[in-house]
Amino acid sequence: MFVKNEWINQGNLEDKFTSSEVKRLIILDNASYHKKKDILEKIEQEMPKGASQFFAKKAKISQDK
Structure with missing residues (x-):
């Protein structure tokens, strides 16, 4: 998972990922x-x-002039 990889790349320990606050x-x-x-x-x-x-969800914007 991208978020976990970022966590590790920032110098954090993998096993602390789920136990971190x-x-x-x-x-x-x-x-x-x-x-x-x-x-x-x-x-x-x-x-x-x-x-x-x-x-x-994207709101519909009226284009009426």
């Missing part, structure tokens, strides 16, 4: 595959102190 926020776009149950479970499993958020 650091909270992580994952922001995902609204692609349907990001909302699949297996993807969300994988994120939860690999990032127990993480939170997932999705971008708000």
Whole structure:
């Protein structure tokens, strides 16, 4: 997982990733595959102190003049 690799690249120990008090926020776009149950479970499993958020849906802007 990208976040875990970044953690290690910054000099942190791999085994401290899940026990760390650091909270992580994952922001995902609204692609349907990001909302699949297996993807969300994988994120939860690999990032127990993480939170997932999705971008708000794009608002329709009227082009009336």
